[in-house]
Amino acid sequence: xxxxxxxxxxxxxxxxxxxxxxxxxVVMEHLRMNGAYWGLTALDLMGKLDAVDVDxxxxxxxxxxxxxxxxxxxxxxxxxxxxxLSAVQVxxxxxxxxxxxxxxVTNIVGLQNEDGxxxxxxxxxxxxxxxxxxxxxxxxxxxxxxxxxxxxxxxIISCKNMDGGFGCTPGGESHSGQIFCCVxxxxxxxxxxxxxxxxxxxxxxxxxxKSGGLNGRPEKLPDVCYSWWVxxxxxxxxxxxxxxxxxxxxxxxxxxxxxxxxxxxRPDDAVDVFHTYFGVAGLSLLEYPGLKPIDPAYALPVDVxxxxxxxx
Amino acid sequence: MASGSSEVVEQEQERVMxxxxxxxxxxxxxxxxxxxxxxxxIKYSExxxxxxxxxxxxxxxxxxxxxxxxxxxxxxxxNAGNYTVWHFRRLLLESLKIDLHDELEFVQRIAADxxxxxxxxxxxxWVAEKLGPDARNAELQFTKKVLSVDAKHYHAWSHxxxxxxxxxxxxxxxxxxxxxxxxxxFNNSAWNQRHFVITKSPLLxxxxxxxxxxxxxxxxxxxxxxxxxxxxxxxxxxxxxxxTSWANDPQVSSICLKILSAKSNYFxxxxxxDLICHGYQPNQDIRDAIEALKIPDLxxxxxxxxxxxxxxxxxxxxxxxxxxxxxxxRLPHVx
Numbered sequence: 001x002x003x004x005x006x007x008x009x010x011x012x013x014x015x016x017x018x019x020x021x022x023x024x025x026v027v028m029e030h031l032r033m034n035g036a037y038w039g040l041t042a043l044d045l046m047g048k049l050d051a052v053d054v055d056x057x058x059x060x061x062x063x064x065x066x067x068x069x070x071x072x073x074x075x076x077x078x079x080x081x082x083x084x085l086s087a088v089q090v091x092x093x094x095x096x097x098x099x100x101x102x103x104x105v106t107n108i109v110g111l112q113n114e115d116g117x118x119x120x121x122x123x124x125x126x127x128x129x130x131x132x133x134x135x136x137x138x139x140x141x142x143x144x145x146x147x148x149x150x151x152x153x154x155x156i157i158s159c160k161n162m163d164g165g166f167g168c169t170p171g172g173e174s175h176s177g178q179i180f181c182c183v184x185x186x187x188x189x190x191x192x193x194x195x196x197x198x199x200x201x202x203x204x205x206x207x208x209x210k211s212g213g214l215n216g217r218p219e220k221l222p223d224v225c226y227s228w229w230v231x232x233x234x235x236x237x238x239x240x241x242x243x244x245x246x247x248x249x250x251x252x253x254x255x256x257x258x259x260x261x262x263x264x265x266r267p268d269d270a271v272d273v274f275h276t277y278f279g280v281a282g283l284s285l286l287e288y289p290g291l292k293p294i295d296p297a298y299a300l301p302v303d304v305x306x307x308x309x310x311x312x
Numbered sequence: 313m314a315s316g317s318s319e320v321v322e323q324e325q326e327r328v329m330x331x332x333x334x335x336x337x338x339x340x341x342x343x344x345x346x347x348x349x350x351x352x353x354i355k356y357s358e359x360x361x362x363x364x365x366x367x368x369x370x371x372x373x374x375x376x377x378x379x380x381x382x383x384x385x386x387x388x389x390x391n392a393g394n395y396t397v398w399h400f401r402r403l404l405l406e407s408l409k410i411d412l413h414d415e416l417e418f419v420q421r422i423a424a425d426x427x428x429x430x431x432x433x434x435x436x437x438w439v440a441e442k443l444g445p446d447a448r449n450a451e452l453q454f455t456k457k458v459l460s461v462d463a464k465h466y467h468a469w470s471h472x473x474x475x476x477x478x479x480x481x482x483x484x485x486x487x488x489x490x491x492x493x494x495x496x497x498f499n500n501s502a503w504n505q506r507h508f509v510i511t512k513s514p515l516l517x518x519x520x521x522x523x524x525x526x527x528x529x530x531x532x533x534x535x536x537x538x539x540x541x542x543x544x545x546x547x548x549x550x551x552x553x554x555x556t557s558w559a560n561d562p563q564v565s566s567i568c569l570k571i572l573s574a575k576s577n578y579f580x581x582x583x584x585x586d587l588i589c590h591g592y593q594p595n596q597d598i599r600d601a602i603e604a605l606k607i608p609d610l611x612x613x614x615x616x617x618x619x620x621x622x623x624x625x626x627x628x629x630x631x632x633x634x635x636x637x638x639x640x641x642r643l644p645h646v647x
Contacts, residue, residue, distance in 0.1 A: 031393065072396070073395065074344075075344070076344070076368060076396075077394075077395065077396045078395055078396040078399050080395055121399075123399070123402065123434065123438060125434045125437070161504070161507075161549075162507065162545065162546075162548065162549030162552065163545050163549070167470075167504075168466075168470055169470065169473070169474070171473055171504075171508040171511075171512060172469070172470055172473065172504075173466065173469060173500065173501050173504035173505075174504070175466060201635075202635065205632050205635055206541060206632075208631055208632070210631075212631075217464070217500055217501075218498070218500040218541045218542050219498045219499070219500060219541075219542070220464070241634045242632055242634050242635040242638070243631070243632065244630075244631045244632075247631060
C-alpha cells in the first residue's frame with residue numbers, strides 16, 4: 001500500500017496557489033476561507049505550517065471580517081458562520097487569537113432560535129451543522145455561556161433517529177457528516193451521556209465496506225471524507241476499535257496521487273484540497289507515524305487546542 | 313417587471329460582455345481584492361470575472377434595480393455557490409416585489425445543474441415559505457423530480473420533509489415511499505422517509521396504529537432481500553422503546569428463523585442476538601438452525617446459543633471482529 005507521500009502533499013497544497021484557470025479554483029472563490037482552513041490544517045498536521053507566510057495569511061483572514069464580527073468566505077463577501085468558524089480556526093492555528101474581538105464574533109455566531117437550534121445567518125436556515133459550528137466557535141472563544149447550552153443539546157437530541165444516528169433536522173436521515181456535527185457538539189458541551197453509544201457505534205462501524213473505506217449512509221460508496229466524519233465520531237464515543245484501522249489506513253493511502261501529491265475521494269479519482277485534508281486528518285486520528293494528533297471534536301491539532309485552553 | 317429568470321436563457325445563445333452593453337455603461341466594475349499573496353488564489357474565466365466585477369459595483373452601491381436582479385441571475389449561472397450573490401438577490405426580490413412563482417422556475421433551472429448546492433435549497437425554501445400553501449404542489453413535484461434522478465438526494469429529502477410539515481400534502485406520501493422502495497428496496501432514504509411518514513403524518517394515527525401493517529410490509533421486504541441493512545433497522549424501529557414487545561413478537565423471531573434456515577445471514581444473526589439479549593427464549597428450531605451454521609474450525613466450544621452466534625459473526629464479519637468479541641464479552645456467563 002505504500003506510505004504517506006508527505007512531501008508531495010505539502011507541495012500540492014502550496015501549489016494550489018500557483019494554479020490558474022482550473023475548475024476547482026473558480027468554484028472555490030466563494031469558500032476560500034474553508035479552503036484555507038483545510039489546506040493549512042493539513043500542513044500543520046504534517047508539520048509544515050512554517051512553509052506559509054503567517055502575516056500574509058492572517059492579514060487576508062482579517063480583511064474578510066465584517067463590522068458585525070462575522071467573516072466572509074473571501075474579501076468583500078457576506079459573513080456566514082460557515083466561514084467564521086474556519087477563520088477562527090485558522091487564527092487559532094497561527095496563535096493569533098488575540099486579533100479576534102470575541103464578543104463581536106459571539107453576537108454573530110450565537111444566533112440561537114427559541115427551540116435551541118442555530119441559524120447560519122439572518123435568513124434563518126436551520127441545520128445541526130450550524131449547532132456544531134456555533135458551539136465549536138463559542139467554545140474556542142470561551143463564550144459558551146452566551147447561549148443556552150441546555151436548549152442547544154435538547155434540539156440536537158431531537159434529531160436522533162431510531163438507528164442511533166442524527167440528521168440535519170428532526171426526522172432527517174442519519175448521515176455521517178451530520179452525526180459528526182451532533183456528536184461533536186455534544187462532546188464539546190459535555191453531553192455525550194445522551195448518545196446511545198453502542199447503537200450509534202454499531203451503525204458507524206457498519207459504514208466500513210470491504211475495501212476498508214467508510215461510507216456516509218447505507219448502500220453508498222466509500223469516500224475519504226468519511227474517514228474524518230465517521231472516525232472522529234467513533235473516537236468521541238470511544239468505539240473506534242470496532243472497525244479495522246489497518247484496512248482504513250490502506251484505503252486512504254490508496255487514494256493518494258503519489259506523483260503530483262494530494263488525496264482524492266476514492267482510488268484513482270482527481271485530488272482536491274478538501275479530500276487531502278480529510279485524508280491527512282483521518283490518518284492522524286489513526287495515529288499514523290509522523291503526523292501530529294488532531295482533536296476529534298475541535299478538528300484542530302491537539303497542541304493548538306491545548307494552547308487555547310491551558311496556556312491562556 | 314423583470315423576473316431575472318428569462319435573461320439567463322436568452323444570453324446562453326449569444327452572450328454579450330457587460331462592458332459592451334449600453335445599459336451598464338454608467339457602472340465602473342470593482343475587481344476582486346485577493347490580497348498580496350493569497351493562500352488559495354483564484355484565476356477566473358474572463359466572463360465570470362467581469363460579471364463579478366459588475367456585481368461588486370452594484371452590491372457596494374446597494375442598487376435595487378431590475379438590472380441588478382438580472383445580474384445576480386448571471387452571477388448565479390456562473391457559480392451557484394456564492395452566498396453573497398444569493399443573499400443580495402433575496403434583498404432585490406423583496407425590494408422589487410417580484411412575483412415569486414417566477415423565482416421558483418429560476419431555481420428549478422439552476423438546480424438542474426447544481427442540485428447538491430446548499431444555497432439553492434435554502435433559497436428555494438425562502439421562496440416557498442413566502443408563497444405559503446400555494447407552493448405545496450410545486451414543491452412536492454420539484455423534489456420528486458430531483459429524487460427521480462438521485463433517489464438518495466439529502467437536500468431534496470430534507471426540503472420535502474419541510475414542505476410536508478410546513479405546507480402539508482401528506483395524502484400520497486406513504487404510497488410514494490412504497491413506489492421508491494419498489495424501485496430500490498435498498499434505498500435507506502426512502503425507508504427513513506417511510507418512518508418519518510408513519511410517525512409524523514397527521515392522517516395515519518402514529519407509530520402504534522401503523523405497526524401491524526408496517527411489520528407485515530417490512531417482513532415481506534426482508535424476505536425478498538435478506539441482505540438489506542435498511543429493512544432490518546426499520547423493523548427494529550417500528551417497536552421504538554417497546555423492547556419487550558419487540559423481543560416477544562413471534563413475527564420477528566420467525567423471520568430470523570426463516571432467513572437462517574435458507575442461508576447464513578448477517579442481519580438475521582445480529583437481530584437474533586439482540587432478541588436473546590432482551591429476554592427472548594429461542595425454541596428448538598432456532599437452536600437447530602444456529603447449530604447448522606456453526607463453523608467447524610471454531611476453536612472454542614460455546615456454552616450457549618448467544619455465544620455461538622457471536623462466534624459465527626466473528627468469523628463471517630472479520631472487519632468488525634472486535635465489535636462481536638465485545639458483544640460476546642457482555643453476555644451473562646453460563647455456569
